[in-house]
Amino acid sequence: MADKPRHPEWTQPQRSDEPVLKVYNSLTKSKTEFIPKKGRNVTWYNCGPTVYDSSHMGHARNYLTQDIIRRILTDYFGYDVHFVMNITDIDDKIIIRARQQYHLDALSANEPTVTQELIDTVHKAWLAYLHKQLTKGLEDKSLVVSGQEESSWANIETLAQDSGWVQAGNARDEKFFMHLKALVSYLFYNLAQSNLDTSSNGLITSSAPVLSPYLDALHLSSPNAAPIPSHLTRALSTYWERAFMRDMDRLGVRRPDTLTRVTEYVPEIVAFVEKIVAREWAYEAGGSVYFDVRAYDGVKGKDKDWEHVYAKLQPHSKNNTALLEEGEGALSSSDSKRSPADFALWKRSKPGEPEWPSPWGPGRPGWHIECSVMASAILGDGMDIHSGGIDLAFPHHDNELAQSEAYHDCQQWVNYFLHTGHLHIEGQKMSKSLKNFITVEDALKMYTSRQLRLAFLAQSWNAKMDFKESLMLEVRSQETVLNNFFALARALVSDEEAAAEKPSTEEPRHNYGDTETELSALLAQTQHAYRIALCDSFNTPEAIQRILELVSRTNIYVARGRSRVNVGVVAHIARWVTEALRVFGLNGEATGTIGWGTDGDNAGGSVDREALLIPYLRTLSGFRDSVRQLAMSGASAKDILKLCDNLRDVDLIPLGVALDDQDDGKALVKLVPPETLIKARDEKLAQAAEKSAKKAAQAEAAKAKQTAKLERGKLSPTEMFRPPNVPEGTYGSWDDRGIPLTDAAGSELPKSRSKKLIKEWEIQSKAHEEWNAWVAAGSK
Incomplete structure (x- = not known):
C-alpha cells in the first residue's frame, strides 16, 4: 500500500529586528521607548493658546509641529490617539486687554470730538507712559526730567536716530522699541490742540498704546471700581479663539478630538483645589489659595515607597524668582504667600476683574490649575503624552505636574512630556520690539502652508529653530x-x-x-x-x-x-x-x-467641463489653423517646426501643460502648475536676454577696441615725428620717410635712438596701411 501523501515540512522565517519607536522625553532628558498604557490607545493632552491676540509664528512652530507628530503616530504607526487641547479663556492678559479696550470704547463714546479735556487726558497718559515704561530701557534715567518731559522727549528722539542706541535699550528692556513707537503719539497730541471740535477717533486711536494702560490704572485706583461686564472678556476670547482656529485650519493642523475651555470647567476647578487643600498641600491666604511647595516636595506618596517631587522637568529652575513671578501673571500679588515658590491655585479677584464663587470668596482660577483639571476631567488620573512649547516647561508644566500628582496622589501623572523647541527669526528672538514679529496671516502671505510645513519638517521638533530666508529658499x-x-x-x-489603448506591432518587453x-x-x-x-x-x-x-x-x-x-x-x-x-x-x-x-479649498466642488476644456480646445484649434495656413502656402519644414516650438514654449504654458521632447521623437506630456511653468520660462528668457546682452556688449567692446586701434593708424608715418605731432624743435632734419636724422641743434641722433624711432615708424606704417584699407572698404 502506497504511503499517504504528506505536506512537506515548512520552515518558519526568522524574525528580523524591527526599529522601536523612541521619543525625546523631557522627564528623562533622553530618548525613551514609547509604551502607551493601553496597547494601541494613546491619551494626549496639548496645552492650547491663551486667546487675546493674533496667532504668530511661535504658535505655528508649536501647533504645526505637534500636528506632524500626531499624524506620524496615527497615520504611520497606527496608534488610536485621543488628542485633547484646551483654550485658555481666563487669564491676566485677556482681562487686561478686554478692560483696556472697554475703557477706550467708553472714552470714544463720551468724547466724540476733540476737546481740551480729552487733550489733557491724552497728555497725562503720555507723561505716565514716558516715566513708567520708557525709563526701563534707559541707561541714563536722568534723560527724563519731571516738568521738562517735552524737551526730554526731543532729546530722546534725537538719540533714537542711532540704531545702536535703540538696540542697547532693547537689551535692557525687550519692549523698549515698542515703547518708543507708542510715545510717538505726542505728535498727534500736539496736532489735536489746533483741531478742537473735530472727530476724536484719530487722536484716541493713535494714542491708544499710552491711553489704554492709563485709563485702566485710573479706573482701578477708584475705591468703587467695578468689574467690567463679563461678556466682554468672553467676546474677546471668543473672537481670538475663532481667529486662531482659522489660522490653524489654513496651516492644515487637524482639529483636536476634544477641545476644552477654562470657563466651562470653573466648578470642577474649585472642587479640584478643595481636595488639594484637604490634603494639606495648599493653603488659603487673603481669599486666594496657594500650592505649598515646601509641604509637598519630598513627602512620601500613598504607597510609601516613593516621594513626591517638585520641578521634575527643570529642577535647576525651582528657585528662579523671575520665572516664578512670570508664571503667576501680571495681575498677581505675592504678599500673602508663605514662600516665593508657592503658586496660585485660586486667585482672589481684585477690583475690575471677573469673578466666580468659591469657598474662599469671589475669585478666578490660577493659570496652572486650569490644565490639570481639564486634562484630568477628560483623561483621568494620568496620560501617555503631554505637550507644549519649551517655554512652558517651568514653571507652568512643573506646577501642573505637582498639583495633579498631589490631587491624584500618584507618582507619575504624565509618562512622556514632549516640548517643541524655541523659534527664532534670522537668529534673533521673535519680538515686536525687534521688528521681526510675524503673524500666521503675514507668513501665509509670503509662503504657502505646505512650504511652512516643509520648513518645520526640516528641523528637529525639539530643537531651537531659526526661521530665515535661506531656509525658505531651500524649502x-x-x-x-x-x-x-x-x-x-x-x-x-x-x-x-x-x-x-492603441494597437502596436512592436514586440512587448518587460523592461x-x-x-x-x-x-x-x-x-x-x-x-x-x-x-x-x-x-x-x-x-x-x-x-x-x-x-x-x-x-x-x-x-x-x-x-x-x-x-x-x-x-x-x-x-x-x-x-x-x-x-x-x-x-x-x-x-x-x-x-x-x-x-x-x-487643496482643501477646492475639494468637493463640481467641475465645469466646458470652462475647463475650452482654453485647451482654443489652443488646439489655433494651432491647427496655423498649420493649415503654412501647408497651403508651401511653407518649409523649418517654419512648421518653429510653430511647434511656439506651441510648446508660449501657447501651452499658461494652461499648465509642459511638453518634454524625448529621444524617440514623442513628447512626454506633463501637467504642471501654470505659475511654475511661467516662472521657469521667464527665468529662461531672462537668462537668454542676459546672455544676449552680454554677448552684444562684448561685441561692441571688441568693435570699439578695434576702432580705437585703427584710429591710431590714421596718422601718416611721414608726419608722426613732425610738429605738431611732436613738440616744436624736437628734431632738426628728417629723411624722405619722415624719420628724424638730427636733433634741433643739428647733431646726428645716436644709433640707439635712431633704431628706436625706426621701429616706431614701422609699427605706425603698418597701422596706417590697415587704416587706409579700412577706409577704402567703407568702414569709416
Whole structure:
C-alpha cells in the first residue's frame, strides 16, 4: 500500500529586528521607548493658546509641529490617539486687554470730538507712559526730567536716530522699541490742540498704546471700581479663539478630538483645589489659595515607597524668582504667600476683574490649575503624552505636574512630556520690539502652508529653530524637485495608459533588468530608513532627506530615455513618496494618487467641463489653423517646426501643460502648475536676454577696441615725428620717410635712438596701411 501523501515540512522565517519607536522625553532628558498604557490607545493632552491676540509664528512652530507628530503616530504607526487641547479663556492678559479696550470704547463714546479735556487726558497718559515704561530701557534715567518731559522727549528722539542706541535699550528692556513707537503719539497730541471740535477717533486711536494702560490704572485706583461686564472678556476670547482656529485650519493642523475651555470647567476647578487643600498641600491666604511647595516636595506618596517631587522637568529652575513671578501673571500679588515658590491655585479677584464663587470668596482660577483639571476631567488620573512649547516647561508644566500628582496622589501623572523647541527669526528672538514679529496671516502671505510645513519638517521638533530666508529658499527648491517628480511620474503613467489603448506591432518587453532591480531595492532601503528615522524620536529631517535622495535617483533613471523606462517601477516609487509625505500632512488627506492631492479649498466642488476644456480646445484649434495656413502656402519644414516650438514654449504654458521632447521623437506630456511653468520660462528668457546682452556688449567692446586701434593708424608715418605731432624743435632734419636724422641743434641722433624711432615708424606704417584699407572698404 502506497504511503499517504504528506505536506512537506515548512520552515518558519526568522524574525528580523524591527526599529522601536523612541521619543525625546523631557522627564528623562533622553530618548525613551514609547509604551502607551493601553496597547494601541494613546491619551494626549496639548496645552492650547491663551486667546487675546493674533496667532504668530511661535504658535505655528508649536501647533504645526505637534500636528506632524500626531499624524506620524496615527497615520504611520497606527496608534488610536485621543488628542485633547484646551483654550485658555481666563487669564491676566485677556482681562487686561478686554478692560483696556472697554475703557477706550467708553472714552470714544463720551468724547466724540476733540476737546481740551480729552487733550489733557491724552497728555497725562503720555507723561505716565514716558516715566513708567520708557525709563526701563534707559541707561541714563536722568534723560527724563519731571516738568521738562517735552524737551526730554526731543532729546530722546534725537538719540533714537542711532540704531545702536535703540538696540542697547532693547537689551535692557525687550519692549523698549515698542515703547518708543507708542510715545510717538505726542505728535498727534500736539496736532489735536489746533483741531478742537473735530472727530476724536484719530487722536484716541493713535494714542491708544499710552491711553489704554492709563485709563485702566485710573479706573482701578477708584475705591468703587467695578468689574467690567463679563461678556466682554468672553467676546474677546471668543473672537481670538475663532481667529486662531482659522489660522490653524489654513496651516492644515487637524482639529483636536476634544477641545476644552477654562470657563466651562470653573466648578470642577474649585472642587479640584478643595481636595488639594484637604490634603494639606495648599493653603488659603487673603481669599486666594496657594500650592505649598515646601509641604509637598519630598513627602512620601500613598504607597510609601516613593516621594513626591517638585520641578521634575527643570529642577535647576525651582528657585528662579523671575520665572516664578512670570508664571503667576501680571495681575498677581505675592504678599500673602508663605514662600516665593508657592503658586496660585485660586486667585482672589481684585477690583475690575471677573469673578466666580468659591469657598474662599469671589475669585478666578490660577493659570496652572486650569490644565490639570481639564486634562484630568477628560483623561483621568494620568496620560501617555503631554505637550507644549519649551517655554512652558517651568514653571507652568512643573506646577501642573505637582498639583495633579498631589490631587491624584500618584507618582507619575504624565509618562512622556514632549516640548517643541524655541523659534527664532534670522537668529534673533521673535519680538515686536525687534521688528521681526510675524503673524500666521503675514507668513501665509509670503509662503504657502505646505512650504511652512516643509520648513518645520526640516528641523528637529525639539530643537531651537531659526526661521530665515535661506531656509525658505531651500524649502522652495525641495518643493520644486518634488513637484517636477510628481509631474513626471503622472505623465509617464498617463503616456503608458494612452499607448496601451492603441494597437502596436512592436514586440512587448518587460523592461525589468538589473537597473530596475537596483531601483526597487533602493525603494525598499529608503522605506526602512524612513521607518528608522521616524522611530528615532520623529526624525523628520532625516526622513525628508531620504525621500529626496530616492527621487533624485529615480530622476536619473528616467533620464536614460523613455523607451527604456519601466513605468511600473517609477509609479510604485511615486506612490510611496506620495504616501510618505502624506503622513507629514503635506498633501492633505489624499490617498491612492500620485502627488499633493487636492487643496482643501477646492475639494468637493463640481467641475465645469466646458470652462475647463475650452482654453485647451482654443489652443488646439489655433494651432491647427496655423498649420493649415503654412501647408497651403508651401511653407518649409523649418517654419512648421518653429510653430511647434511656439506651441510648446508660449501657447501651452499658461494652461499648465509642459511638453518634454524625448529621444524617440514623442513628447512626454506633463501637467504642471501654470505659475511654475511661467516662472521657469521667464527665468529662461531672462537668462537668454542676459546672455544676449552680454554677448552684444562684448561685441561692441571688441568693435570699439578695434576702432580705437585703427584710429591710431590714421596718422601718416611721414608726419608722426613732425610738429605738431611732436613738440616744436624736437628734431632738426628728417629723411624722405619722415624719420628724424638730427636733433634741433643739428647733431646726428645716436644709433640707439635712431633704431628706436625706426621701429616706431614701422609699427605706425603698418597701422596706417590697415587704416587706409579700412577706409577704402567703407568702414569709416
